Amino acid sequence: MALLGVPVVFIALFSVGLRSNIPGAPVAFSLSNWSNFLTGGGGAFRGRFVYSMEVTLAVSVLTTLAAYPLAYFLSFVARHRRYALLLLLLAPFFTSYLLRVIAWQIILNNNGVVNSLLWDLHLRPQGDGVSWLIYSTFSVALVLFYSWIPFVSLPIFVVLENMDHRLQEAAADLGASRMSTFWKVTLPLSLPGVIAGFVFVLIPTTGEFITPLLVGGPNNQLFGNSIQAFFSATPDWNYGSVLAVALIVVVVVLTLLFGRFLQTDLRAEARPEQ
Amino acid sequence: MTAWVLDRRRFLASGAAALGGAVLLDACGSPSASHSSNPSTRPPIGKESGQLSILEWPGYEAHGTKAQTNGLLAGKNYTGKFGTSGITYTYITNDDQALEKATVSGPFDLMHPCHENLQDYVSRGLVQPFDSSLIPSFSQLNPFLVKKGQINGKQYMIPWDWGYGSLTYRTDHVSAADATGWELAWNRKYSGKISLWGGASTNFEIAALKLGFPKIDSLTSSQLSSAKAALLQQKPLNKLYWDNEYTQLQPDLKSGTTWIGYSWQDTLVTLSGEKIPVAFLNPSQGRLSWLCGFMLGAHTKNYYHCHDYVESFINHAACAQMTNSYYYGTSNATVKPSDIKNQTLVKALKLGDPTAIAATDVHLQSWSPNRKDLELAWQEVVAA
Numbered sequence: 323m324a325l326l327g328v329p330v331v332f333i334a335l336f337s338v339g340l341r342s343n344i345p346g347a348p349v350a351f352s353l354s355n356w357s358n359f360l361t362g363g364g365g366a367f368r369g370r371f372v373y374s375m376e377v378t379l380a381v382s383v384l385t386t387l388a389a390y391p392l393a394y395f396l397s398f399v400a401r402h403r404r405y406a407l408l409l410l411l412l413a414p415f416f417t418s419y420l421l422r423v424i425a426w427q428i429i430l431n432n433n434g435v436v437n438s439l440l441w442d443l444h445l446r447p448q449g450d451g452v453s454w455l456i457y458s459t460f461s462v463a464l465v466l467f468y469s470w471i472p473f474v475s476l477p478i479f480v481v482l483e484n485m486d487h488r489l490q491e492a493a494a495d496l497g498a499s500r501m502s503t504f505w506k507v508t509l510p511l512s513l514p515g516v517i518a519g520f521v522f523v524l525i526p527t528t529g530e531f532i533t534p535l536l537v538g539g540p541n542n543q544l545f546g547n548s549i550q551a552f553f554s555a556t557p558d559w560n561y562g563s564v565l566a567v568a569l570i571v572v573v574v575v576l577t578l579l580f581g582r583f584l585q586t587d588l589r590a591e592a593r594p595e596q
Numbered sequence: 597m598t599a600w601v602l603d604r605r606r607f608l609a610s611g612a613a614a615l616g617g618a619v620l621l622d623a624c625g626s627p628s629a630s631h632s633s634n635p636s637t638r639p640p641i642g643k644e645s646g647q648l649s650i651l652e653w654p655g656y657e658a659h660g661t662k663a664q665t666n667g668l669l670a671g672k673n674y675t676g677k678f679g680t681s682g683i684t685y686t687y688i689t690n691d692d693q694a695l696e697k698a699t700v701s702g703p704f705d706l707m708h709p710c711h712e713n714l715q716d717y718v719s720r721g722l723v724q725p726f727d728s729s730l731i732p733s734f735s736q737l738n739p740f741l742v743k744k745g746q747i748n749g750k751q752y753m754i755p756w757d758w759g760y761g762s763l764t765y766r767t768d769h770v771s772a773a774d775a776t777g778w779e780l781a782w783n784r785k786y787s788g789k790i791s792l793w794g795g796a797s798t799n800f801e802i803a804a805l806k807l808g809f810p811k812i813d814s815l816t817s818s819q820l821s822s823a824k825a826a827l828l829q830q831k832p833l834n835k836l837y838w839d840n841e842y843t844q845l846q847p848d849l850k851s852g853t854t855w856i857g858y859s860w861q862d863t864l865v866t867l868s869g870e871k872i873p874v875a876f877l878n879p880s881q882g883r884l885s886w887l888c889g890f891m892l893g894a895h896t897k898n899y900y901h902c903h904d905y906v907e908s909f910i911n912h913a914a915c916a917q918m919t920n921s922y923y924y925g926t927s928n929a930t931v932k933p934s935d936i937k938n939q940t941l942v943k944a945l946k947l948g949d950p951t952a953i954a955a956t957d958v959h960l961q962s963w964s965p966n967r968k969d970l971e972l973a974w975q976e977v978v979a980a
Contacts, residue, residue: 343700345720366979432853449852453788457836540834540978548979556796556971557696 330570334562343559355564367548367565374528374545375572377459379468382524385474389519390512392471393478408479411472417471423536426465430456430537457539465533466523472521481515482508521580524575545569625744641900646682648898651698651707653888654687655842658908661685669917674908678901689839690795692841692971698722705896706905711744711753712813712961719748720809723891725750730903733911738929738950745889753889754906755927757918760945761798761884761961763877764849764859764867777880778806782826787833789855791845794837796856796962796974798884803827805881805959813964822964824973828980831915837978849874856858860886861945862922865938876944885953885960889927925950 335341339352358364392411394403414422429435437451446452452458485508491502531546537545549569552562657663661680671894675683686701688694695707695716702722709717717723728734728751734742737755745753763780766770774783781790781802792799797813803823804812817825819877835854838844846863848854848871857863864876877883890906892899915926916935923938925947933939933948954960964970 343696345699345722363976366976370979433846433851540831540837543978548975551975551978554693554696556692556974557699558968558975560972561972561975 330567333563333566333570337567339560343557355561359561359564359568367545370543370548371568373543377463377466377544378524378527378530381463381470381527382520383461385467385470385523386516386520387427388467389471389474389572390478390516392477393482393515394477396475397482400457411475415472420532422469423465425535426461426468427456427536430461431491432456454539456528457542459542461537462534462542462544465537466527466530469533470495470523477518477522478515481512481518485511517580517583521577524580525576528573528576529569599751617736624822638899639897641904644901646678646897646901648683648705648901649703649893650683650685651688651694651702651704651709651903652685653689653708654840656685656708658686658905666921668921670909670914671905672908672914673906674909677904690798692796692967703893703895705893705898706902707891707893708756708888709891710886710961711755712886712963714745714891715747715963717891718752721894723752724894725752726754726890726892726903726906728754730900731907731910733907733928736912736930737910737927740951740954741887741889741927744887753891754910755887755889756910756915757889757922757924757926758887758950759860759862759885759924760876760953760958761858761860761886762879763856763866764863764874765857765877766849766855767873767875769852769855775875775877777877778802780877780879781858782806782830782833784833786856788835789853790830790831790833791836791838791848791854791857792834793858794839796971797961797967799827799974799977800824800970801884801959801961802858803830805879805884808881812959813962815966815970817966817969818899820969820973824977827974827977831977831980860924861941862924865923865941882957882959885958886954895933919947923947925953939960 336343337355339355342349360368369384396407396411400407420495431437432451432453432454432455434451436455437446440446440452441448449594463510489507489511490503494500497504529546529549531545531550534542534544534547535550538547545565546569549562549565552558552565622969628685640875654663655666656668657669658673658675658680659669660672661683663685664671686697686704688697688709691710691713694707695713698704698707698709698717699720699722707717707723731754734754738739741755741758742751745751745755763775763778765775765780770780770786774780774785778921780786781792792802799819800811800815800823803826804815804819807819807822807826809819809823836844836848838848838857841859841863845857845859846866849857849863849867852869859876861876864874867874888910892902896902910926910928912928912930915928916931919926919931919935920937922935923941923945925945927950933942936942936947942948946955952958
């Protein structure tokens with residue numbers, strides 16, 4: 323708790339002017355940065371925050387939707403090869419995150435793999451690349467989707483693996499079709515994994531800054547980039563702390579919200595055994 | 597299974613402990629003015645560790661280090677004498693970031709920022725004056741540049757490199773009629789093909805020049821608002837705010853991803869050398885100019901090594917080779933125009949005359965009294 327709390331307290335102190343990153347600078351309690359962010363000229367940051375949440379939600383939903391069939395395939399179709407395939411799924415994570423994002427830069431760049439292929443296949447005139455492939459919302463969402471899909475698949479896979487398969491057999495014995503069994507038995511029982519996976523991608527992505535920094539371009543930076551910039555490129559730790567605290571509050575609220583959902587679902591799952 | 601429940605009492609106790617810890621750490625880490633090391637207590641060079649931590653731009657590492665891949669000879673005398681294993685570089689991509697890293701990421705033995713924020717380095721207690729008598733080539737330095745590195749008569753910065761900032765553009769894509777002034781970066785015809793630098797101060801200086809403000813580093817609040825509005829107008833035309841000249845801007849200009857980019861003259865030289873049709877804009881409002889140099893960390897335990905390191909960069913041979921590699925000017929006045937291979941560039945960039953950076957048709961980037969407002973405004977531009 324102290325390891326978590328001390329940095330947050332520090333950031334809170336910076337956000338109200340009680341600390342400064344400039345040696346010797348006067349410090350005094352002030353809510354001016356908060357006022358600027360919440361109601362004043364900080365509209366750009368509020369707008370960036372809304373945009374970031376939209377991207378984050380879209381990425382989280384799409385990643386979860388795509389991860390489910392993947393986890394389902396591993397658990398119910400791949401059978402004996404499932405752990406080998408799981409290892410393959412995780413193989414990209416043996417290299418650093420930064421390198422993987424840079425690899426996407428090479429793929430999506432104006433002269434990158436995709437555009438070169440389009441030119442070679444004469445699908446587009448030579449030199450005329452698809453401009454939205456990189457430095458766009460698409461490129462940010464795509465790389466985030468790629469980065470998180472294995473993490474989202476894992477909790478869903480674990481829940482599906484631990485599911486009592488006799489329930490599905492019972493549903494089939496009672497005349498339920500495969501689709502009906504999926505919708506009425508498998509999916510409801512796997513919801514804790516789905517929610518856990520959704521939270522896995524949602525929470526970290528709210529503060530993401532590396533991906534938009536490398537493939538986002540000037541118009542597609544996320545809220546995390548503004549925070550990072552205030553702590554490095556244009557140092558104003560006080561204002562940056564306001565943004566950081568605001569983000570922490572959002573993450574805490576989201577965690578509590580989804581934590582409640584998870585708890586409810588697990589209890590519901592446990593009830594028949596009582 | 598035992599559930600760990602965080603009840604209200606435990607939560608408050610943990611919170612109080614965290615707050616107490618923070619206050620304690622806060623007290624321990626309170627910023628205070630730094631003091632230079634006392635000359636009488638300084639150990640001789642043989643007793644110094646020689647482990648140098650240097651704040652540097654990519655591309656300027658000492659000769660012989662693994663990081664130096666551009667063939668620069670500067671630093672060769674130092675690494676020949678002390679080896680390369682003791683040198684560690686921390687990189688900077690713009691001057692605002694340099695000041696920030698020097699403040700919170702150090703301490704550094706040596707730093708190589710540009711001169712505009714020199715007084716902040718001094719007032720924050722990050723640097724101490726050099727002893728110029730320990731640097732044999734110091735006497736060869738141009739007095740105009742030497743003066744720029746002084747505060748209250750003390751030599752806080754040893755000037756090394758100087759040059760210009762402007763727009764490098766592809767002459768095969770950009771019409772000569774459009775390449776007249778800084779407004780080229782606002783030309784909608786080239787939307788998506790422009791790439792400005794990610795430096796806050798520089799972009800406001802460019803906007804100020806475009807808007808015709810006379811004091812580009814001392815903008816009034818209304819001028820700052822106008823410059824911000826201009827940058828907001830420019831932003832959608834921008835492909836990228838680049839951070840790294842070698843891995844982003846130059847490859848993009850070369851490939852045609854970008855046709856117009858803010859750069860220094862080395863980009864012109866590099867790309868021209870590769871037969872890419874480029875030109876370095878001479879805006880009607882004037883180019884920007886800059887001067888960078890070495891600063892000595894206030895708490896360095898390698899005082900004499902640092903002086904040796906700087907000497908290995910500012911001597912005649914190192915300076916002449918650097919100019920021939922990057923076509924930047926250097927502070928060593930013994931480097932004459934005749935030492936430089938490309939005489940066309942020497943004349944175009946007035947490389948034989950360091951005072952050219954303060955001429956009436958260029959704007960030497962200087963200290964900005966309202967940098968905090970400017971940086972916030974820049975972040976608003978980036979976030980918008």
